[in-house]
Amino acid sequence: MLKTPFIELLKHMELLLQKEEAEGKKEEIDRWLDFLTSMYSHPFTDPKERKxxxxxxxxxxVTEKEIPKFETDLKLLEQLKAMQGGG
Incomplete structure (x- = not known):
């Protein structure tokens, strides 16, 4: 006899289905990108279209503005170490 509630089993099946659909879409996108790559890498393709x-x-x-910069507060770090009893 199953001890798992029926609703949880249905949710698990739904999540598996969503995962399979996402993998299928990824494969479709990969195939399309492979097709475009082979098409545009052909020597007779218009150079403007290839570019x-x-x-x-x-x-x-990635610009430097997008990269978050973190600074360490050394005074605070020393205070925390002192409070913990380490030095």
């Missing part, structure tokens, strides 16, 4: 495609798939650059 446009390369710009589309190029990863975005």
């Amino acid at each position: 446009k495609f390369m710009e589309l798939i190029k990863p975005e650059k």
Whole structure:
């Protein structure tokens, strides 16, 4: 006899289905990208179209503004160490 509530079993099945659908969509996107890559890498492709495609798939650059900067408060750290009894 099952000890798991029926609702939890249904939710588990739903999550498995969603996972399978997401994997299927990822495979579809990979196939499409492979097709575009092979099409635009062909030597007879228009160079302007090839350059446009390369710009589309190029990863975005991360600027310094987007990278969070963390600073360590050394005085606070020393106070915490003193409170814990370590030095």
